[in-house]
Amino acid sequence: MKPEQVLLLPGWQNSTEGHWQTEWQAAYGYRRVEQHDWFTPKRGDWCARLEDVVADSDGPLVLAAHSLGCVLVAWWAAHSQHVHKVRGALLVAPGDVERDDAPPQIASWAPIACQPLPFAAIVAASSDDPYCTPGRAAELARCWGARCVDIGAHGHVNAASGLGRWEAGHALLRSLMTDGGR
Incomplete structure (x- = not known):
């Protein structure tokens, strides 16, 4: 690709x-x-932006989402007319906007769209993510029809995690590019 x-x-x-x-x-x-x-972030604005980018792109596309970006992918996929352009999605450290202590800036993103995604997906979940428990990440993966991969203890899998280029994550992305993430 x-x-x-x-x-x-x-x-x-x-x-x-x-x-x-x-x-x-x-x-x-x-x-x-x-x-x-x-x-x-406004969910409608973010979805409209993603819809515009995908509509203007030649497929196939692969999405690499982090945190609220994962929630965006699920919501967008439930409403888009362009999901056929997406081959797969790597959903890393999904942010649980439904938890009681979700910041007010993102709490309006609840509920999380919970239906099978129309493309291959992998949820990469950290065992010590402060914003989404491993059990909740596995639950989201099930409802999205995604494979869930425990990547170990890497916090929220962000800059503070110190992963740099994160080659193991890139291997997961490449698997979506070549064989649908199997």
């Missing part, structure tokens, strides 16, 4: 320097889907 066929979908507050998404963008030329407002 061409680099522009991989779309990076950061979560709330974007992915900063040292985050695996930023590292992948620099190393592989993947395209970040830029949002109008990273700090007060």
